[in-house]
Amino acid sequence: MDSGQYTFVINIPARFQTDLLAGRQPAIQVNVDATAMSQAFMGAGYISRIFQRELQAYGGQSEAATQAPVKLVSRALFNTNLEGGWFLAVIQIVNNITILAIILTGTALLREREHGTLDHLLVLPLTAMEIMLAKIWSNLLVVVVCTWLSLEVVVKGALGVPLSGSMSLFLLVTAVYLFASTALGIFLATLARSTPQFGLLAIPVIIPMLLLSGGSTPLDSMPQWLQWVMQGSPSTHFVSLSAAILFRDAGLSVVWPDLLALTAIGLLFFVIALLRFRKSLAS
Incomplete structure (x- = not known):
């Protein structure tokens, strides 16, 4: 990512499936290089929807379910006000x-x-x-x-x-x-x-x-x-x-x-x- 070869890096922790099945609500880190502005914002939204769709299908929930299986929390490390x-x-x-x-x-x-x-x-x-x-x-x-x-x-x-x-x-x-x-x-x-x-x-x-x-x-x-x-x-x-x-x-x-x-x-x-x-x- 530092060399500009990747815009998105997804870090899935160990024992993710085990913690998910146990109801511990594990976290997945998605690193986004926002120097490619339009690609970064659209891509982050696509990744969030992909996770929601896959986890809903895995858990047997419909896409119309009121409670989303994934909660997206964004933390901007540079340009925190998104100027x-x-x-x-x-x-x-x-x-x-x-x-x-x-x-x-x-x-x-x-x-x-x-x-x-x-x-x-x-x-x-x-x-x-x-x-x-x-x-x-x-x-x-x-x-x-x-x-x-x-x-x-x-x-x-x-x-x-x-x-x-x-x-x-x-x-x-x-x-x-x-x-x-x-x-x-x-x-x-x-x-x-x-x-x-x-x-x-x-x-x-x-x-x-x-x-x-x-x-x-x-x-x-x-x-x-x-x-x-x-x-x-x-x-x-x-x-x-x-x-x-x-x-x-x-x-x-x-x-x-x-x-x-x-x-x-x-x-x-x-x-x-x-x-x-x-x-x-x-x-």
Whole structure:
């Protein structure tokens, strides 16, 4: 559950049937990872009804019986008041990071091309990789600083969300994600001829990254083929890493598979964007 592999864990104690037949009213513990909000609340209700139906059938009671065989007692260990804004605040920051990374980098590159600044850079002894790294580094630094300020001032300060995870680890993951997203923004900018065309091109890329990454809709609720497709999106791994680090206080030993996948996707995007950027400079 700490690594995000399971949302529900049911703990049935020893001698449960013996205690049930003896009328001792034994307890079953159901652990629910509520960072997947909609899936957690619906799943907890389904599990409760499954237990009630099975125990009614076992005891020979009808479903219309007035006394339910199972009494559900919920104890929230995190977010005890069940404030939905706590989770939405972090998800909105993740979504804004995605939008800013792609839009800022692509727009900056296109505006420099339109104003002739890019031609001036080509006169200097700079390679295409150095120009790309400069674009990525500058936008990465700005967005990481803004992300840290948003978490400290707005999420923790104004909203009072108790983020228990390591802020430095989250900012490191954010930097890796920005490396992948800004490279994607540069790639889209090399395909567009103007800033309005880039905006139209970015819409069908950004919207699926926001809606299908697992932040708005649980990834497990999607078709299996779509889950596999979204594993190639850096936003899917970033949403998983953000929830694990900030809410579950997961360390590097837990999140390293997603971090490794995010790094590999970022390097792939960077290489593709670099090849396309070199081709656009030569043309």
